[in-house]
Amino acid sequence: MQDLDAIGFTQRLDQANNNQIKQIISWLAFFHAKHLNVSPNLLWPKGTYWHLATRPDELEALDDMALKNGAKLIDDKLSNCPIQSIVHGDAKLANFCFNPTNHTVAGVDFQYTGGGVGVKDLAYFLGSCLNESQCQQSAFKWVGVYFEELSQAMTQQQSSINFNEVEQLWRPLFEFAWVDFHRFLKGWSPGHWKINDFSEQLSKKVIKEISTSTILK
Template sequence: MVLSAEMKEEYRDLILKACGASSLRVGSRIQSLWSGYGEIVRLHLEGCERPSVVIKHIKFPTEAEHPVGWSTDRSHLRKVRSYQVETHWYQNYSTGPSCRTPTCLTACSSGDEMLIVLEDLDAAGYDQRRTCVKDREIMACLSWLAHFHALFLSVAPEGLWPVGTYWHLETRPDELEAMDNTELKAVAGDIDRILNKCHYKTIVHGDAKLANFCFSGSREDVAAVDFQYVGGGCGMKDVVYFLGSCMDERECEKSVPGLLDYYFTQLKQCVDKDVDFAALEKEWREMFAFAWTDFHRFLLGWMPGHWKINRYSKQLAKQVMHKLKL
């Protein structure tokens, strides 16, 4: 990739100007982007207050290599749109300290390339990553989500995905077609419509998995990254996706009720006082199983052997299908 080799002069000048730096040095690659669409790299700066920044460099490949074989024109167009949405998000939306995100310093696009220059969260004190978590870390992420959802409650997702999340049914017809579970396949549209008809909508992160949260040293404060699939919808979509990303079926059965209570306690503390919170909570609790089953539907078509297709998910899907038959 360009950044980890010799950086384009135009990129170098753009970054130096945006950061007020005199020079920069390309550091380590943090990660490659999904399907070979680019990379995330840390840059070290001289002559300014910031010791470093993080660059998200997108370069659309001539032939994408999807890790599980979903390299189609539809998949490519969805990814292109996702990076456009993410750039718009960082340039036009902001959050507070209770739902911390990296500051966007500048961004540009040219042809088949895009560049987003972001605050380095490691340098800001969010330098911890987790692959497994304890309750206090789960609660820190749920608190972030609650504050995020409260901040954007009833805010129109202008410039974002009209319906957030990367597994949204309308954008995943290929995966739906590939499903073997005919019963769930038949009601997938009903589940999608029910979620989209929610009275209480917010902006959802859209990919709120554990890997997209950066923890402080105390592990009690978090910041979130990766806003490619940010858009409108029911807040439960983020909650179920996050919980499913860090707990197995036994942990879900044991801990989800208490963790949901904690999320709504946090949400109540930060929504505007003129919101009918009892009605919001009632609606979103009813949507919990629908949101979980919606993601379960995606997995069944996308990767039928995925570890998240477990007893807990299957039980919730049964409950939803039973409700739809009533």
């Protein structure tokens, strides 16, 4: 344990600029790269606080029937990905501290850390710091930045896992991860500011995709 203020990480943000967003995305990418296919021993088997098994009340309260009926398929898609990592589990902007001197960042609050695909953290983080207009304009640009950072991280850490395989598996799951949190949010707080047209559009897209896949099976 360290006192982050004492070692220079004194800055907490309510809003982040593009450089600060990139810093946090890089932190997440390096964290995920370090723990690729690492078993979450002594951690939650499944990280994050909103995953389906822990939120039956919110699922029951959800009045979006298409999303409610698709919730398990979305959860299965994320959980059954053959390459997993360790996720922070609560990677919102408020849980990162900046060192204004050397422009580095540190994460805090690891109470929901456990197994999962890295894009769960990415989707949750972007949703915590981008408004609806910013999501529409740049969310997928930041997905690209994440995979650039993940590639660099895996190279630096000399990962034995093929980056192209990770990207091929994880990039399509970004939308599933976003909608997975959207499902929790709509059941927990239907009037929440994060429930917007961007999330609703992604939800409809993902539900259509899983419905098509189920029919084809």
